[in-house]
Amino acid sequence: MDIRVSVAEDRKSPLLEYCEGAVAALRAQYDMTKVLGHAATAGAARESLIQDFLTNHLPEMTSVVSGVIVDAKGGRSKQQDIVLMLKSMPRLRFASGHDLIFQEGAIATFEIKTSINSQAIVSEIGKNILSVRDLSPTSLAGARMGDLSWPHARILTAIIT
Numbered sequence: 001m002d003i004r005v006s007v008a009e010d011r012k013s014p015l016l017e018y019c020e021g022a023v024a025a026l027r028a029q030y031d032m033t034k035v036l037g038h039a040a041t042a043g044a045a046r047e048s049l050i051q052d053f054l055t056n057h058l059p060e061m062t063s064v065v066s067g068v069i070v071d072a073k074g075g076r077s078k079q080q081d082i083v084l085m086l087k088s089m090p091r092l093r094f095a096s097g098h099d100l101i102f103q104e105g106a107i108a109t110f111e112i113k114t115s116i117n118s119q120a121i122v123s124e125i126g127k128n129i130l131s132v133r134d135l136s137p138t139s140l141a142g143a144r145m146g147d148l149s150w151p152h153a154r155i156l157t158a159i160i161t
Contacts (some may be wrong), residue, residue: 026049030049043112060087063087064082065082065083067080067091067094067098069103069132072103075135078127080101081109081110082112085107086107103155109129109158135155
């Protein structure tokens with residue numbers, strides 16, 4: 001009986017195995033972008049990798065987009081690399097792939113950087129995050145997912161490097 005328990009304890013859960021595989025695949029795709037050489041081209045490819053990864057792994061109630069978040073008072077964020085938004089909320093789409101996203105539908109933003117190796121980049125990221133946090137909601141009827149104690153008016157901001 002002890003043998004069965006130890007065998008069962010050594011097994012990984014299917015979710016853990018899947019997640020490890022997904023991260024390994026993402027890492028391999030990132031490594032392939034190193035051949036691009038041109039920093040802006042590689043950056044765009046890496047941003048696309050993250051967008052695809054999130055699209056494939058987040059609930060279908062969210063859209064993974066890029067663009068500027070706007071509030072009802074005319075406030076605008078700086079350009080956001082990735083915005084998670086509720087599919088039930090409208091957005092203004094443009095052919096460039098950069099949308100105008102209403103603040104009430106935005107859940108989170110992600111700043112994508114290959115590396116953070118200077119104070120100037122840290123300052124740029126800080127200004128970008130501040131531009132999101134400065135937006136004013138029109139009501140308390142914004143997006144809510146996950147932790148229900150998270151304030152309605154607050155959009156989660158994250159950095160991926």
